[in-house]
Amino acid sequence: MERGIYFDGWFPNEHCYHPSMPPRRLAMLDDLADMRGTMLVWAGLGGGTISLPYLEEEAYGPVPARFRQHGFVTDAEFIAAAKERGIDLFAIVFEAQAWEFPARYGADGEVLEQNQLLGDAEGRTVGLREFSSDTGPASWKPFRHYFPDGLTNSDGEQVTDLWSEIASRDLEGNPLHAHWVEVPGIGQQCYLADRVNPVWREYLKAIIRVQIDAGAPGIQLDESDLPLLSMRYGGCFCKDCMKGFRRHLQALDAAPAELDGVDLTTFDYRTWLLDQGYRAGAAPQSLPLADHYIQFLMDVTVETFAEVARYVREYAEETGRTVRLAGNFYDCAPIYDAMVGEVDVCVTEMRETRYQQPWWFRHAVSIARGRPLVAVENPYGGVTEELSERLKLGQGHDLFRMTIYEAAAMGGNMSLPYGSWLGSVTKDSFWAPRRLCVEIGEFLASVDALTSNQTSHRTAVLCPVASLQRSAVDGDQFFDEGAWYERPESTGPAPSYWPVIEHLSRNGGLFDVVVLADPRYRENDLTLEGLQRYATVVVPDAWRVSPEQHAVLCAYADAGGRVVVHGAYGTDLPDADRLLGHAQVVRTSAVPDVRAQVGDELAGDLGGTTTACVHALDGGDQAIHLLNYDYDAESDTTRVRHDVELTHGFAAARATLHRPGHAPEELALTTGADGVRVVVPELDLYAVVHLSAAGA
Numbered sequence: 001m002e003r004g005i006y007f008d009g010w011f012p013n014e015h016c017y018h019p020s021m022p023p024r025r026l027a028m029l030d031d032l033a034d035m036r037g038t039m040l041v042w043a044g045l046g047g048g049t050i051s052l053p054y055l056e057e058e059a060y061g062p063v064p065a066r067f068r069q070h071g072f073v074t075d076a077e078f079i080a081a082a083k084e085r086g087i088d089l090f091a092i093v094f095e096a097q098a099w100e101f102p103a104r105y106g107a108d109g110e111v112l113e114q115n116q117l118l119g120d121a122e123g124r125t126v127g128l129r130e131f132s133s134d135t136g137p138a139s140w141k142p143f144r145h146y147f148p149d150g151l152t153n154s155d156g157e158q159v160t161d162l163w164s165e166i167a168s169r170d171l172e173g174n175p176l177h178a179h180w181v182e183v184p185g186i187g188q189q190c191y192l193a194d195r196v197n198p199v200w201r202e203y204l205k206a207i208i209r210v211q212i213d214a215g216a217p218g219i220q221l222d223e224s225d226l227p228l229l230s231m232r233y234g235g236c237f238c239k240d241c242m243k244g245f246r247r248h249l250q251a252l253d254a255a256p257a258e259l260d261g262v263d264l265t266t267f268d269y270r271t272w273l274l275d276q277g278y279r280a281g282a283a284p285q286s287l288p289l290a291d292h293y294i295q296f297l298m299d300v301t302v303e304t305f306a307e308v309a310r311y312v313r314e315y316a317e318e319t320g321r322t323v324r325l326a327g328n329f330y331d332c333a334p335i336y337d338a339m340v341g342e343v344d345v346c347v348t349e350m351r352e353t354r355y356q357q358p359w360w361f362r363h364a365v366s367i368a369r370g371r372p373l374v375a376v377e378n379p380y381g382g383v384t385e386e387l388s389e390r391l392k393l394g395q396g397h398d399l400f401r402m403t404i405y406e407a408a409a410m411g412g413n414m415s416l417p418y419g420s421w422l423g424s425v426t427k428d429s430f431w432a433p434r435r436l437c438v439e440i441g442e443f444l445a446s447v448d449a450l451t452s453n454q455t456s457h458r459t460a461v462l463c464p465v466a467s468l469q470r471s472a473v474d475g476d477q478f479f480d481e482g483a484w485y486e487r488p489e490s491t492g493p494a495p496s497y498w499p500v501i502e503h504l505s506r507n508g509g510l511f512d513v514v515v516l517a518d519p520r521y522r523e524n525d526l527t528l529e530g531l532q533r534y535a536t537v538v539v540p541d542a543w544r545v546s547p548e549q550h551a552v553l554c555a556y557a558d559a560g561g562r563v564v565v566h567g568a569y570g571t572d573l574p575d576a577d578r579l580l581g582h583a584q585v586v587r588t589s590a591v592p593d594v595r596a597q598v599g600d601e602l603a604g605d606l607g608g609t610t611t612a613c614v615h616a617l618d619g620g621d622q623a624i625h626l627l628n629y630d631y632d633a634e635s636d637t638t639r640v641r642h643d644v645e646l647t648h649g650f651a652a653a654r655a656t657l658h659r660p661g662h663a664p665e666e667l668a669l670t671t672g673a674d675g676v677r678v679v680v681p682e683l684d685l686y687a688v689v690h691l692s693a694a695g696a
Contacts, residue, residue, distance in 0.1 A: 003416075005416050031437075039089075044091055101127055102115065196236070196240045294470070334468040345371055349376055350375055358627070359501040361407050387399060388422065408686075410613050466546075510601045526549050528552055543568040550575075609641075655669045
């Protein structure tokens with residue numbers, strides 16, 4: 001399993017200044033190795049969205065002798081040194097960020113100050129605009145050094161102002177800002193770049209070339225949900241999105257009724273809306289043609305991500321390199337299921353970081369479809385900033401451990417923070433005590449062979465992607481608490497998928513999530529063979545089911561499999577009753593009823609304070625991962641549970657208990673009609689019970 005480290009390395013008591021991380025020092029490698037990290041995310045070579053020459057300075061220097069004295073190195077040197085220690089640094093591509101910073105230049109044309117100024121910038125800036133117009137620092141190579149023929153936009157024009165060209169735009173044509181990374185009050189500006197614009201995609205590819213040439217063993221594509229991300233600000237209405245939406249409408253079998261009599265060969269959605277009196281600040285879901293427009297944004301998000309992702313592999317192959325690719329799939333929303341096939345590692349920020357959300361990790365591990373899942377905390381919403389303050393006071397150690405161990409227990413990985421992001425407003429970064437991170441990293445490494453993203457669970461919950469897509473877009477991921485528009489009430493039904501998996505997790509239910517793919521984006525991979533390893537399949541609110549998926553579910557029931565349906569199913573299917581009326585199908589109307597229909601695969605008192613996941617290991621062994629959420633605020637520790645009895649239907653010959661801070665311990669094992677029985681004498685926060693298969 002991967003053990004990620006969120007390696008921003010932002011300074012303590014300082015703003016997190018995107019996109020360029022602080023210089024790296026050799027002493028950091030000792031920390032990372034002691035924390036037993038295997039990969040570094042958001043980790044370096046991020047300055048390409050300032051300019052390509054700036055990115056090359058990050059990669060190759062120069063580094064002044066005074067800095068060398070204290071172990072500062074170039075990013076390329078750090079990457080190579082990390083690789084020697086078995087740690088892969090994933091260079092970060094900020095796909096949504098296009099930067100301009102206030103700057104002060106000297107008489108020789110070099111930048112004296114940038115971003116943080118001692119004196120007055122006198123209106124001077126440094127960034128993409130200066131790079132593309134060759135008005136930047138004297139040391140920067142000219143724009144045509146990187147693009148000998150220049151860059152031509154979709155109107156056939158040579159680009160002279162890259163910053164303005166690639167900006168996402170609101171309904172009135174104003175550039176959108178990536179506000180979540182702009183530090184307020186100092187004059188920096190970050191436009192929300194638009195990946196639909198072919199100019200920006202070509203520029204991103206140039207960033208990737210520099211990163212691969214600098215030796216990066218991994219490339220991480222951040223902000224993978226462009227341009228769907230623009231929904232947060234009301235939608236993107238730039239010229240390229242409008243051209244793309246026009247083509248989308250032209251490809252429909254029939255034009256929408258609202259466009260009756262409209263010439264689609266010249267149709268411009270933005271102009272059409274303005275003519276009807278709409279202005280920036282309108283909720284995109286409330287606009288005419290909203291359903292078609294949102295579908296277009298989802299389609300083009302998948303399409304353009306694939307183009308950039310495939311270029312990473314193409315260029316690496318050209319240079320004789322093997323490079324791994326990661327995508328930031330944020331909260332693992334349904335749309336990302338269409339993009340997972342392009343990457344080697346799924347990286348996610350989570351929508352909200354909490355102290356107890358095992359159901360989310362079970363979902364995310366499933367979305368990754370066998371790939372490593374590496375999560376990082378999100379400073380916006382949740383507990384991250386609160387936890388950061390507690391750790392500074394020497395408190396919250398068990399709460400911190402809980403956030404890391406929970407992911408491992410569920411088959412994923414939660415990165416250890418190393419100066420990680422606390423947003424653009426908070427003047428600080430997220431650090432945990434080195435000793436604590438080393439302790440956690442060492443234990444995770446010690447149970448690496450007992451950790452897997454595969455399970456032996458006998459219950460599957462289907463994740464009906466096509467039924468979840470719109471509710472996700474209408475949800476809070478693409479809404480900024482009223483900052484840009486008033487959120488309309490959702491007109492669609494609220495799916496029960498999330499309530500079902502949360503209720504199961506909180507009530508001792510063990511399950512896998514099996515993705516029901518949206519056939520618009522990838523082929524159906526639901527098979528009878530895949531389902532038959534499960535005794536029960538739960539189907540929560542899946543009103544959009546393809547005929548192929550429906551046939552598999554019916555065949556599963558025909559073969560004796562038990563199906564629990566909650567809510568709507570296959571409302572567009574002419575023969576939905578073939579499943580709904582089947583003798584093997586149970587229909588439920590309340591979420592708690594689902595739990596009642598799912599067996600106790602792991603018998604024992606788990607309840608709401610303990611969660612479990614049974615990992616399937618190489619060689620036929622299994623490992624029961626247990627996490628105790630019973631935190632006592634007064635003592636700031638987890639309440640220890642004693643004599644936790646577990647019965648599992650597995651033919652085991654030996655049981656070994658692994659706990660942080662303790663040597664492995666052999667457990668007595670008894671066999672009965674229901675399987676093997678073990679008693680965990682003490683469960684403080686996290687434990688792994690290794691069950692060695694009989695006859696092994």
